[in-house]
Amino acid sequence: MLELLLAFVLSTAIGVERELRQKSAGLRTHTLVGIGTAVFVEASKYGFADVLPPGHPGYDPSRIAAQIVSGIGFIGGGLIFVRRDAVRGLTTAASVWLTCAVAMASAAGLPWLALSATAMHFIVAYGYTPLLRFFGGPPPRTVEVHLTYLAARGVLPTVLVTCTGAGFQVSDVSVHRIGTDEEPPGKSEQHALLAAEAWAGGPAAGRVPEIRTTSVMLGLEGSGDPYALIARLTELRGVLTVAGGDGGQLPE
Incomplete structure (x- = not known):
């Protein structure tokens, strides 16, 4: 024992x-x-x-x-x-x-x-x-960033440029549209309302069905500061939510 x-x-x-x-x-x-x-x-x-x-x-x-x-x-x-x-x-x-x-x-x-x-x-x-x-020197970071942004607004190219400017390379991109028929009832309307208010700056109930959002997961590798990157992404016009996490390689 x-x-x-x-x-x-x-x-x-x-x-x-x-x-x-x-x-x-x-x-x-x-x-x-x-x-x-x-x-x-x-x-x-x-x-x-x-x-x-x-x-x-x-x-x-x-x-x-x-x-x-x-x-x-x-x-x-x-x-x-x-x-x-x-x-x-x-x-x-x-x-x-x-x-x-x-x-x-x-x-x-x-x-x-x-x-x-x-x-x-x-x-x-x-x-x-x-x-x-x-x-x-500092080891390369592997970070996953999850974003929700307004679709068809040219947001994703701006996000990719921001990631590159922050010292990261995009190694993986996974996109999923929100607000389509594949979503459960009620979830699409909730995301659409959030998107409409974020884009217009106030309630926009009459335009809710016309708003679509997109969720994307970015796999990033680089020596930049992930917290500073997330802070920069949250300030981009059209970005609704940003969440980041360690990709599993840092620090082992």
Whole structure:
């Protein structure tokens, strides 16, 4: 139980760091990986002594632990995805793999090895990013920006020019029109009313059916400041809503 508790504490510590950085695999995933790995190792060490035949010379307690190394790849592979030429989730998958190794060391009775590996994880997570910035300048950011704007007003070209001027390159564009027959009842009228008031500067109930809005998701890459970009986009004429988020690559 002490070995299992150590695996629980260390995997939780790694999970907290991932959760604070808002990665796809956070506190619960890392903690469960650590607990499960430790239980597998403990079962491999102590779980089959009562079923061995009399006079059996022994067994290999590492046989289950060896399969954990292969099996954890399925979880890690599910965290990695590629969008065009950008690979995301690779460091998070590596942290899950490391959490598995830390839990195995804890359950195997190697606490100092587990503690050292956990300390190295935090050195890499918090120390390497400033070090890379010191030697190579600011790393490129991958940001997703979601906008809602008035359709047929020439807003999107202005948005793209603004993103380029802020130090970002547009790597992905996904457009969806709002206010068409595909929308649920009531949603189109709500968006149209918002668009009419934003464009005309006041209530425009009589023109609501004529107004159409468009929702677009922009995948951006660059070294600019995403907060400054969002502030600039909100000031553009015809832009209704702007929301931004980390695209998953910064900082790993």
